[in-house]
Amino acid sequence: MLVRGILLAVQALQLARAVDLPAGSCAFEENTCSFDSVLAFRPWILNEEGHYIYVDTSFAKQGDRALLLSSDLQAEEWSCLRLVYQIAASSGSPSDPSQLNLYLRFEDESFDRLLWSANEPSDSWLIASLDLQNTPKKFKILIEGVLGLGSIALFEIKMTTGYCIECDFEENHLCGFVNRWNPNVNWFVGGGTSRNSHSVLPQDHTFKNELGHYMYVDSVYIKHFQEVAQLISPMTTAPMSGCLSFYYQLQQGNDNVFSLYSRDVTGVYEEIWKTNSPGNPAWNLAEVEFSAPYPMELIFEVAFNGPKGGYVALDDISFSPVHCQNQTELPFSAIDASCNFEEDLCNFYQDKEGPGWARVKVKPNMYRAGDHTSGLGYYLLANTKFTSQPGYIGRLYGPTLPGNLQYCLRFYYAIYGFLKMRDTLAVYIFEENHVVQEKIWSVLETPRGVWMEAEIAFKKPMPTKVVFMSLCKSFWDCGLVALDDITIELGSCRSPEKLPPAPGECTFEQDECAFTQERRNRSSWHRRRGETPTSYTGPKGDHTTGVGYYMYIEASHMVYGQKAHLSSGPLRGVTGKHCLAFFYHMYGAGTGLLSVYLKKGDSEESLLWRRRGEQSISWLRALIEYSCERQHQIIFEAIRGMSIRSDIAIDDVKFQAGPCAEMEDITQQSSGYSEDLNEIDY
16 A cells, blocks of 8 residues: 555656646656657657657668657747757768757748757757747747757757746756866856865855755866856847846955856857955845847856865846846847838938938839849939039948947948949948048949948947948049948848758758759759859849849740749648748840749649739849648749740748738739830939
């Protein structure tokens, strides 16, 4: 009877633990909780003894996928998702490892958002900490294993309310905080029943008894002057700003320096707090204004001057999205510092001396390119007939940017004119008093007559303004300078090659994304950069950066009326409207047809959109609204026209949830040819 009672108690404890697990969590002890393998792919298998699930690689091929999908979840408060995983390398072959991806699948979106990805092999369990911003929308967690040479296993998934940088150090995984190993001084877990320090350590702050835990670093093994121990938090994955607080204790504070740093993905440190007094022998509260508008980690660092530095203890790190001590300064808004010039100059302004930059619009034609935003909108033009005189300088000032933040400035420019165009367009940083100026970028290349992307990273201690300067040095050095789509974002300018593709987007920069073709030959869609081989047809460059890739049909390889199909990957059906946005290029006297079809399963294709004949020398934007509650595909069909001058191209395809923000005139399905071929509207 006693044995039966013990068994019942154990079962009750296990059941209580299962009940205690928050939604979206699983320890994989006896089952996979609310997570299920997607049947169309390889299964995730529960280990016979419990504790983890894995993908069986015995009969698998490289590239095979295993999908694990949660039930419906909701994060009405900010949450932290932690994943304990392992990617094991195949013996003798560390190259081409398996990959683990984590996606969010929102209920109203037909695509999945990639939140995290890893493919680094490890001999031990690793932990990933991912911030989930609060949202009223339901979503599912989708975990994808892509098999390479090596196995994949999941030990635990846990979703809890709060921020990933918060920690009371009571759980074994220490919230993903890690010690940077040093031969002589390191952070250890203190409290509990263990006593492995020569110093007399305190009780923890969380429970205020000997059973609780905290982190501490002790100077007893110091051998060199200025030995440093670092405790590193998980990297933030969503923008956050507010008050960071933590409790600390110092012993013999004169012989150590306790500091807190932030560090971004490029490795740049910034000190945000330091102890300025020994403090009380009890736990001290520290409050620090912390802003992480881009991925950032916290580093708690102790520098000891010798073996008599005592110890430093740390506990109960927490975060509140409210400023410390009721500070009320407004955070930087990227929207306020950006402009596409469709309505006006936004928060940009010019010198009072005269309109150096004119806001203009070009009707679709074959002789002058339109704007970058849509091909049909407004942009800024300098060195026009009003200002093209030797020695003229036009300055365009941006809004004031707060100091001591990392910025990434992106904009598009186009140069039209003669061969000598050096410094015709330059970007300066002006301090607030307009006394100090620094040139951070200028045009170096010869004019190409195509929209080019420029990207500049900068950080200044004082409030600054970005200034775009057009310079007309002489008649031969005074071509037209065009400017459009200025954006300023917080954070480093990270290389597009290192960034995962945005959800539901394809720029064709790395590959063809999920787009496929039934057969590939000379008459298929081709991925290309630069100009197309045939003159007087096709784009001069892509829409994304001006020097990147796009998809096009080469008319000289096809016969009149021949078709080429480019199909999207499967898209989930959801209720409500979808918006498909893309850019198309139809320039050439013999241009044929470009059509977009919706295909549901094996049913017939239905026409969503079509353009016929030559449209413009510019990239033009298409916006298509449609509804589909079944799984479906989008198909781009290009039909070759009457002559070899009928290349058709597409770029920057984007699927969005909900209706299109601004709809175009869908009745225009014939030529976009303009009677007034060279008209600029000022």
